[in-house]
Amino acid sequence: MERKLINSPSFFIGKGEGDNLISFGSGQPDLPPPDEVFDITKNYRSFKYGLIQGQPHLREALSRFYEDSNPDDFVITNGASEAIDLSLRAVHALTGGSKVLLFRPYYYSYPHNVRFADMEAKYSDLKEGKIDIEDFKKQIEGCKAVIINSPANPTGSVQDKETLLEIDKVCREKGIYILSDNVYKDLVYDDEAFYLEGEHVITIDSFSKSYSMCGIRVGYLYTPNKDFVDKVIEMKTHTSMNTGLMAQEMAFAATNVPESFLLETLETWRKRRDLFYRGMLDLGLDVIKPEGAFYLFPKIKNPDKAINDLYYDHNLIAYSGSWFGDDERMRFSYALDVEKIEIGLERLGKYLEG
Amino acid sequence: MERKLINSPSFFIGKGEGDNLISFGSGQPDLPPPDEVFDITKNYRSFKYGLIQGQPHLREALSRFYEDSNPDDFVITNGASEAIDLSLRAVHALTGGSKVLLFRPYYYSYPHNVRFADMEAKYSDLKEGKIDIEDFKKQIEGCKAVIINSPANPTGSVQDKETLLEIDKVCREKGIYILSDNVYKDLVYDDEAFYLEGEHVITIDSFSKSYSMCGIRVGYLYTPNKDFVDKVIEMKTHTSMNTGLMAQEMAFAATNVPESFLLETLETWRKRRDLFYRGMLDLGLDVIKPEGAFYLFPKIKNPDKAINDLYYDHNLIAYSGSWFGDDERMRFSYALDVEKIEIGLERLGKYLEG
Structure with a gap:
């Protein structure tokens, strides 16, 4: 060869x-999605544009998974990838800032996402997969956002609650956005994973890993920050419009699958x-x-x-x-x-x- | 009220x-898509990632509509919107340029697309819907791309072949990209519309208007310019990955619908x-x-x-x-x-x- x-x-x-x-x-998971996901496609006949923000019944279903959230806090996207792309572009548009902190090793796409949002990545090296909070505090200077991925690709590590709360404190004080990429949240083996929430936190998730729906491409972002949601909707109105409607129905079916x-x-x-x-x-x-x-x-x-x-x-x-x-x-x-x-x-x- | x-x-x-x-x-069309588009969904069971560039059989089918094209010249996107977004970002990345020429009145999204690609729009005013070639020659100075939309939203005008060939000559000489947004190409009432092609032309089209598939979100770009295709694929790898696979199957079914x-x-x-x-x-x-x-x-x-x-x-x-x-x-x-x-x-x- x-x-x-x-x-x-x-x-x-x-x-x-x-x-x-x-x-x-x-x-990508090799196991198939739940049958319910394909069942809905048999009688599906809609073809008109949907809401840019995403179908109301899917956002309503998602809001039941997040305490104190409401359907207007969500935007349905073409997988977590588009949620990350739009979030970073929104950070750039809202802050005019140019630097984003990544933990290294990182998910393959992050540095490219930062670059394609016309920003620059800074790095904080993980120690055996865990965040070094002192290094974080140094490197976060000048950044407008940080991406957290827990459990992480490629290390499989879950970040400690204490560390995340310290990061949260710093970011709240300095007005830095936290992009919390939670696509592996349903794949935690031992202790529960802890997730930050708040006005400055953009939660990113998808149906790809939890329900084996990678190719179907449905993800979302969630934040109680109305200005951020509005900016993302404004962008998506012009850059891709609504996420595919049948794909959203398939995702909705997944939200009804027993735990x-x-x-x-x-x-x-x-x-x-x-x-x-x-x-x-x-x-x-x-x-x-x-x-x-x-x-x-x-x-x-x-x-x-x-x-x-x-x-x-x-x-x-x-x-x-x-x-x-x-x-x-x-x-x-x-x-x-x-x-x-x-x-x-x-x-x-x-x-x-x- | x-x-x-x-x-x-x-x-x-x-x-x-x-x-x-x-x-x-x-x-958006009020008439439904052809039945074939929904028929394929009944037995569909795939769930893994597809090629970022798009499913080979769909690109193969599309290449039959464009003389001298081949399947590698196409990228399947989340509607024409994503094709425009990625094309403009690719122009920005490949040229470092910051100016894009739009004909005014323009499709609602274009100025926003230019802005979200971190570039700036210049304008050439149409005369009763038609391009004023002398004004075009003035305004194109310093631009890295121009968007042509014929038939146009909102005027319904089709641009003349002679005008387009003059634009082509200028853009070839100056190395300016032409984004040819042809989403209404199947809705031409009288004479045929003429379309430019070439290394510097990025053809953008979708299934939304021709086949009433707005909400399903499948579009594409086509160009024989390999560097451009590669740049778009590189971006899409990180910003949205493959276009939804079932949506692509529905689009493929549309390519087989009788004329x-x-x-x-x-x-x-x-x-x-x-x-x-x-x-x-x-x-x-x-x-x-x-x-x-x-x-x-x-x-x-x-x-x-x-x-x-x-x-x-x-x-x-x-x-x-x-x-x-x-x-x-x-x-x-x-x-x-x-x-x-x-x-x-x-x-x-x-x-x-x-």
Whole structure:
């Protein structure tokens, strides 16, 4: 096989379905959505524009998940991605500011989101996945927003309540927006995760991870900050209009699914996590134990080279940590059957021996 | 009724369905999409991420509509709105430029799109809906892009081939991008419309107007310019990811609908246009005869006041020309039955007498 250099996740698109390839690459659930999500599509016939802000019954349903919220506090978006894009552009428009703080390692898209909102990213390095509050206090100077992702992609770490409350205090005092990206909130294995709320907090979430609806593209942002909601609606009016109406109906169906769906899904993820984490320890890897999400982020030497060797010599897909701001680690998504995880571990073991 | 001041189209959202209200407001077809569009949804079960660029079979189908194009020249977007947003942001990113030329009156969203792409709009005034090529040559100086919309919202005018070829020559020489917004291309009543193509031309279109799929949100951009396509894909990777997959299947179904659907729809629009245009002339109004799209744009004194009086005193919705950059005219969409158009004309007549 010709060894074309792999240097971005897009190389792997369309790969991983083959018989003999094990993919720990893409971060999307492999389990299907609840049946209810597809049931609604059978008799759907609407075709006119909907409200830019999103369908009222979907926002009404979402408001039941957030205490003290009301339907007008939500904007339905094309996945969490658009919610992040619009939020950052709104921060830029409302403050005129140019700097946004990211914790590193970060979700792959964040630095690009900041750049495409015509702003500049600053970084605070995590310590074994956790926020270093002293470093945060230094780096936040001059920033107009900070993005928090807990549980996090790629580390799987959940941030402590105490740390988040300290961040909240600083941001309240300085008038800094907190973008709280909670897309993995239903994938927390042990203790509960804590989430900030308030006038300066923009909560971002989606149906993609919780309900396996990545390709359907429904997310939302929620904030009690009316000016912020209005600015986002103003932007979305011109940049994409309403989020697809049938997709919103599918999301609405998901909000009515019994909680047992989420709990059963979580048990599947937990089994995979336990097996994969144990396997990595057995291979002698230095790896953070994921408290949520579905990624392992072990230390592996020269990850940019390793992803090539793993793919071409061992039929194994994994992502380089350098794509997430850490060039000493690799990201392994465990969105696949335990049987495949075991085969993948064997292959990884062979690579590490070699 | 309390007379709350009407000063933007959003005032009318959710209005117009009542028994006694005639709405010439929103620019969306009232006729349903072809049945095929909904048929595909019954058995649809996919849920994973799709290609950011769009589903290959949809791009393949689209490439059959454009001579010499190939599927890689297309990016499927959340309606034409997202195609415009991403195109302008790509122009900004690729050129570092800050000025975009718009013809005035313009589609409501364009100035906002330019602003949200962190650029600045310049204007060239149309003469009775037609481009003034000498003024264009003056105003284009310093611009990195120009948006052409033919047939146009709000005038219904189609631009002449000779004028477009002159614009093309200037833009080729100066390296200026042409964003050709062709969303009304299937709604041309008389002569055929002419469309530019080339490395510097970004064709923008959607399924919304041709197939009555506004709320479903599928559009696209097409250009043989590979660098431009790559930049748009790079942005969309982070700002919204793939366009909703079921929506793309619905669009694909539309590409297989016999041409007779479009031709029959066009005849419906033509009857409405003829009736409404004739009726406005009979009322003594100075109005451009629409060559395409579904809007009439007559001269009416003080339109910002008129929309309030028409709504509160005559149960009639129409938009102020000032929202489109012309404060001596009003926009009337004729996306409704001929019976309602006749009632609307009567009411407009009473207003004009008063």
